[in-house]
Amino acid sequence: MIRAGxxxxxxxxGLQATAGGVAVTVRLAAADAxxxxxxxxxxxxxxxxxxxxxxxxxxxxxWQAPDGCGAAGGDTLARGAQACAALRFRxxxxxxxxxxxxxxxxVGQALYAHMSNYxxxxxxxxxxxxxxxxxxxxxxxxxxxxxxPAHADASSLLFxxxxxxxxxxxxxxxxxxxxxxxxxxxxxxxxxxxxxxxxQADYIPPIIAxxxxxxxxxxxxxxxxxxxxxxxxxxWPADPxxxxxxxxxxxxxxxxxxxxxxxxxxxxYPDARLIHEGGAEFLRWSVxxxxxxxxxxxxxxELDDALADCMLGTGERSWRAMPAREIDARRLxxxxxxxxxxxxxxxRQGGGRPYARLDRFYAQLRLGARPEFMRALECGEASxxxxxxxxxxxxxxxxxxxxxxxxxxxxxxxxRAPRQAxxxxxxxxxxxxxxxxxxxxxxxxxxxxxxxxxDTLPKCSTLRKDAVVKRVEGLPVFxxxxxxxxxxxxxxxxxxxxxxxxxxxxLAMPCRTPYQPMTQVYAADIGKVMKALGx
Numbered sequence: 001m002i003r004a005g006x007x008x009x010x011x012x013x014g015l016q017a018t019a020g021g022v023a024v025t026v027r028l029a030a031a032d033a034x035x036x037x038x039x040x041x042x043x044x045x046x047x048x049x050x051x052x053x054x055x056x057x058x059x060x061x062x063w064q065a066p067d068g069c070g071a072a073g074g075d076t077l078a079r080g081a082q083a084c085a086a087l088r089f090r091x092x093x094x095x096x097x098x099x100x101x102x103x104x105x106x107v108g109q110a111l112y113a114h115m116s117n118y119x120x121x122x123x124x125x126x127x128x129x130x131x132x133x134x135x136x137x138x139x140x141x142x143x144x145x146x147x148x149p150a151h152a153d154a155s156s157l158l159f160x161x162x163x164x165x166x167x168x169x170x171x172x173x174x175x176x177x178x179x180x181x182x183x184x185x186x187x188x189x190x191x192x193x194x195x196x197x198x199x200q201a202d203y204i205p206p207i208i209a210x211x212x213x214x215x216x217x218x219x220x221x222x223x224x225x226x227x228x229x230x231x232x233x234x235x236w237p238a239d240p241x242x243x244x245x246x247x248x249x250x251x252x253x254x255x256x257x258x259x260x261x262x263x264x265x266x267x268x269y270p271d272a273r274l275i276h277e278g279g280a281e282f283l284r285w286s287v288x289x290x291x292x293x294x295x296x297x298x299x300x301x302e303l304d305d306a307l308a309d310c311m312l313g314t315g316e317r318s319w320r321a322m323p324a325r326e327i328d329a330r331r332l333x334x335x336x337x338x339x340x341x342x343x344x345x346x347x348r349q350g351g352g353r354p355y356a357r358l359d360r361f362y363a364q365l366r367l368g369a370r371p372e373f374m375r376a377l378e379c380g381e382a383s384x385x386x387x388x389x390x391x392x393x394x395x396x397x398x399x400x401x402x403x404x405x406x407x408x409x410x411x412x413x414x415x416r417a418p419r420q421a422x423x424x425x426x427x428x429x430x431x432x433x434x435x436x437x438x439x440x441x442x443x444x445x446x447x448x449x450x451x452x453x454x455d456t457l458p459k460c461s462t463l464r465k466d467a468v469v470k471r472v473e474g475l476p477v478f479x480x481x482x483x484x485x486x487x488x489x490x491x492x493x494x495x496x497x498x499x500x501x502x503x504x505x506x507l508a509m510p511c512r513t514p515y516q517p518m519t520q521v522y523a524a525d526i527g528k529v530m531k532a533l534g535x
Contacts, residue, residue, distance in 0.1 A: 021125030022047065026113050026150075027132035028158040034091040034104045034111060036063070036118050038070070038077060044124035046078040050152060051116050055098045059117055063089040077120055095213035095232070099328060101155065101224050105232070107211035108172030110157045112230055119152035131156045138168050138207055140227040153264075155226035157209055172211035176238065182245070183210050183231060186252040186293070193287045194260045197355035200363040201260040212236055219244050221251040225258035225280075249293045250284060257283035265365040266373075271393060273327065275373055278337015279358065281306075282345070285338060286354070289535055300526035303342060307403065308418075308521045309335035312425050314399040316516055319392065336392075336399075341377070342524075344389050346532035347410045350382030353534050400518060412529055413522040422521060424478045428452065430487050430515040431469065431477075434497060437512055438462050450478055451502065462509055469507075471500030488514050 022040055029035040040047070049056060049072075057074025065071065069080045070087030079087060091104045093111050103117035115129055131137045131154075133146035139156040142148075148156060157170055171180045187208060195203060206229040213222075213232050220234040231251055237244065257280040266275045285302060288294040294302070313330040314322055327333055345354040361376040374393075378386035388406050395402040407413045418426070428447050435443045435454055444455035452469045469477055473486035490497045491511035499507045 022120060022122075022127045024115075024118055024120065024127060024129045025132050026115065026118055026130075026156075028111065028135040028160060029090060031109075031160050032093045032106070032111075034093070034113055034158070036072075036089045036091055038087040038120070039085060040079065040087065041124050042083075044079070046076055047120040047123055048076055049074075050119040050121060051100070055100060056117070058096075058098055059103045062094065063091055065089055095215065095234075097215065097222050101226060102230070105230065106213065107157065107170065107209045107230070107232075108174065110159045110170060110209065112155065112157055112209060112228060114153075114155040114224070114226055115150050116153050127152070129154065131158060133158070135159055136161065138170070138228070141168065141205065141207065143168060153226070155224075155228040155230070157207065157228055169208040170210070171208075174212050175210060175233075179233070179236070179240075179248070180210070182248055183208065183252055186249050187229075187256050189291050189293075190253045190256040190284075190287050191259075193290065194257065194283065194355075197353070198260050198359040198362075200359050200366075202262075202366060203259055206259060219247070221247050223251050223255045225255040229255050229259070231255065246293070246298070249288060253284040253288055253293070254280050257287070260362075262362050262365050265362070268370075269373055271373070273324075273333040274337045274340065274393075277333040278341050281334055281338040282341035282354075283358075285342070286533065286535060289530070296526045296530065300524045300529075303339060303524045303526075303529075304413075304522065306335045307339040307413075308422055310339060311400040311403060311518055311521065312422065312429070315429065316398045316400075318396055318402075319399050320394065339403075340389060340392055342529065342533070343406060343410065343412055344374075344377050344386075344392075346412055346529050347388050347406075348378050348380065349384040349387075350380045352380050356380070403522070404520075407522055411525070412532070413524045415520040416523050418518060418521050420479065420481075422518065423481065423484055426515070426517050427472070427477060427484050427487070430484065430517075431472075431499075433513070433515055434509045434511055435460075435463065438509060447478075450476065452477060462507065467499070467507060468502035469499045470502050473498055474500065484515075484517055488517065491515065 020041055022038065025037045027035050052075045060072045060074060063072045067084065067088060069082060069084035071078045071080065072089055077087065093104045093106045095106055101114035101116055102112065103114060105112040120127055129150040129152060131139060131148040131150050136159040137144040137148040137156055139148045139150065139154060206227055208229045208231065210231040213234050215234045219236055222232040222234065224230045260283065261276060261279055263276050266272045269275055285299060289299045310332060313332045313335060357377050357380045361371055364371045374386040374389040378388060391402050391406055392399065431452055432443055432445055435445060438461050439457045440459035442457040442459055444457060446453040450470065454463060454467045454469060456463050456465055471477060472483045473490050475483040475486055477483060487497050491514040495511050496508050497511050499509055501507060
């Protein structure tokens with residue numbers, strides 16, 4: 001992992017260069033761009049990228065090959081027609097958020113890079129990695145001038161000039177003193193608490209890199225937890241309201257919590273993303289509650305909202321029926337993960353604190369064992385059969401029905417009617433289903449406070465031009481209690497739903513399967529939950 005990469009990096013680079021193979025160098029090309037260079041053996045025509053998929057393709061779509069020696073796609077690196085000793089790509093810096101680690105992200109006067117975006121397979125021999133200047137490079141707790149050894153999962157900050165000053169953490173000069181103080185305070189508080197509660201954790205302090213950025217929309221947060229802990233505040237106000245202060249707390253506490261986990265060690269588990277992100281959310285949520293960054297009422301609201309998101313996101317499907325790409329797109333590893341951890345640990349069998357269960361789980365992984373995750377959380381060292389997690393994650397039928405069973409049996413939360421926000425979210429799902437049925441599974445939908453924008457697609461049958469939907473069956477699309485039942489009734493009775501458009505016309509959309517609304521959500525008995533968790 002990180003320690004081995006730094007201890008052996010310089011020796012490995014020299015050895016691989018002598019033995020042949022591939023050398024990957026990510027260097028600072030300008031204040032606003034990196035360069036990725038791939039030195040390949042003469043007979044090597046191409047390589048696979050280790051990071052694949054839509055987000056990888058989105059990152060590499062910005063790469064520019066100034067000399068035309070090669071091409072970098074979502075999945076593969078290919079040599080061009082002309083013979084070049086190295087394939088070079090200019091990588092412009094961007095604050096565009098993507099799932100996973102970003103590839104060239106501006107942080108004040110520095111650029112953040114994560115080598116996973118550049119890492120390639122060993123089809124043409126062993127691969128060596130390094131970050132390079134001219135620059136000051138901060139990587140894995142050390143500062144280098146001009147060159148730094150790396151590995152396929154390393155992150156780094158590259159500065160255009162040597163940076164002086166105490167410590168390795170970096171804060172954008174544009175950040176306010178209060179924001180910097182808040183970040184430091186929360187990071188230190190979470191670290192102290194989890195070191196105490198999880199003494200077996202192999203905690204390696206990261207470099208904190210915090211910066212400001214802009215994106216469409218209002219204030220927001222983003223981050224990742226590599227050996228450089230990246231924290232980004234988007235569209236951040238100079239004097240943030242309490243709700244945004246809580247967002248900042250949440251970002252810092254979540255990312256620091258990841259440092260007490262072992263992401264790579266759970267990659268082979270069926271629910272790896274839920275284990276990792278849901279676990280960090282549990283640690284963040286519970287520590288924030290204990291530290292007073294969340295009141296019990298705020299903690300209950302977060303838990304209730306996450307569970308509602310989980311139930312809405314899974315709809316009428318079981319957890320195992322959810323495609324991984326949809327789980328990721330709807331962020332259900334967070335929405336389902338937090339309540340799954342909270343309610344499973346609150347209903348745990350046997351003695352001991354919840355943190356000790358997590359500490360032991362990761363300690364066993366560190367020793368090379370592969371403990372059963374559900375049993376580790378619910379049973380600890382006791383001999384028992386887990387009940388909550390198997391029902392939620394392995395149970396048949398709609399996941400919302402499994403939640404009803406679990407919470408009914410444990411008494412840790414009580415049902416309540418959906419709020420208007422939930423009703424509006426279900427309306428959006430119902431309109432989305434109409435479009436998918438009409439457009440061969442495709443959808444392009446943008447909600448606004450009082451309307452829904454539908455973009456026509458090539459395979460749409462009825463939706464032949466873009467439409468702005470303001471009414472459904474004569475009722476306002478959002479903000480009321482009657483439109484959702486009306487769309488369900490119209491589909492069941494006529495197999496057609498009348499959409500009222502902004503221009504005054506109507507559109508009769510075919511409807512094969514009536515939408516099944518969620519009839520109840522749940523409110524945590526936060527006093528009972530806190531007592532059960534020892535908070």
